Amino acid sequence: MRLPPGRTRGPHWPHYPRRMPAQPAGSIPSSIAFLGPEGTFTEAALHSLGTHSEGETVPAPSVPAALAMARSGEVDAAFVPLENSVEGSVSPTIDGLAAGDPLVITREVFLEVDFVLATRPGVGRGDVRRVASHPHALAQTRGWVAAHLPGAEVVPAASTADAARLVAEGAHDAAICPEIAAARYGLDVVGTGLADTPGAVTRFVQVERPGRLPAPTGADKTTLTCFVADRTGVLLDLLTEFASRGISLTRLESRPTRERLGVYSFSVDCEGHVSDRRVGDALVALHRLCDEVRFQGSYPRADGRAAAPVHERFADGAFADAQEWVARLREGSAG
Numbered sequence: 001m002r003l004p005p006g007r008t009r010g011p012h013w014p015h016y017p018r019r020m021p022a023q024p025a026g027s028i029p030s031s032i033a034f035l036g037p038e039g040t041f042t043e044a045a046l047h048s049l050g051t052h053s054e055g056e057t058v059p060a061p062s063v064p065a066a067l068a069m070a071r072s073g074e075v076d077a078a079f080v081p082l083e084n085s086v087e088g089s090v091s092p093t094i095d096g097l098a099a100g101d102p103l104v105i106t107r108e109v110f111l112e113v114d115f116v117l118a119t120r121p122g123v124g125r126g127d128v129r130r131v132a133s134h135p136h137a138l139a140q141t142r143g144w145v146a147a148h149l150p151g152a153e154v155v156p157a158a159s160t161a162d163a164a165r166l167v168a169e170g171a172h173d174a175a176i177c178p179e180i181a182a183a184r185y186g187l188d189v190v191g192t193g194l195a196d197t198p199g200a201v202t203r204f205v206q207v208e209r210p211g212r213l214p215a216p217t218g219a220d221k222t223t224l225t226c227f228v229a230d231r232t233g234v235l236l237d238l239l240t241e242f243a244s245r246g247i248s249l250t251r252l253e254s255r256p257t258r259e260r261l262g263v264y265s266f267s268v269d270c271e272g273h274v275s276d277r278r279v280g281d282a283l284v285a286l287h288r289l290c291d292e293v294r295f296q297g298s299y300p301r302a303d304g305r306a307a308a309p310v311h312e313r314f315a316d317g318a319f320a321d322a323q324e325w326v327a328r329l330r331e332g333s334a335g
């Protein structure tokens, strides 16, 4: 099962891991930091786009480090995991985008993830006493590890590829990682199909300093973080602004603000682009309602799902008509 020596990248990149269909072109920054080291799912997702040569992609040791590189201008963009269909959101990304200098999402990519067990040549599955991986990967393979490596110590690593690198250095016995990471660090694959839920998908995002807003495509998403006062019904008020304009949410979660226990912000993905009148109108309302709304980008959706049909009541023309009507009233006309 071991890949031939030296076969790290190249012919197998386009084939594995599998990218989800309907990837939009998006904007192409010239340098991009990704959660590294080489061999992570994040790197695989980035390369699956086929838009970057190796020299333009820079491995970062962590999600906060990748975001810091984009904020400082050391690179044009960062590419990081945001959520997984089994394990949920990647909190260093959600929280890292909600605080600090603004960054906006300009592209999303979905990648199916599955894991292998990788060891140094000669170390069998029965020899594994310490197994390492990224916490999200450990969570997605908990059942497999309990069944096949009972009693092994489970150690978190900065990424799946970092776990593979540490195994190659002798720090741990085995890594749970992508097959490409096993190949990259010269490890043997001694177990495949480790995911407890086959077909799991991770969503990755490209983020940049504000300045480039991807053009609307008709199938877009907008991401926001809403900071609200701690008062009864505020979440209902917030949701009403979307529902009353026919805007479907694709993700909603609360995150602690770190101010004190019980004070949360809401991280929201909704359908539509800020240049759609209904989305712009909802943002106007949220700006009034919330202590702060952080706009985190409008970008083409890449999950292959069609946008929910927009009722004519919520189409751009309906908003334009209504605004013109009010303008006429303000000029003294009867409407």
Ligand SMILES: O=C(O)C(=O)C[C@]1(C(=O)O)C=C[C@@H](O)C=C1
Residues within 6 Å of the ligand: 035, 039, 040, 041, 042, 043, 081, 084, 090, 113, 134, 136, 137, 158, 159, 160, 161, 202
């Ligand atoms: O460690 C990696 O390979 C990553 O790209 C990170 C990450 C994550 O953050 O969830 C990405 C996909 C998998 O779910 C496991 C780990």
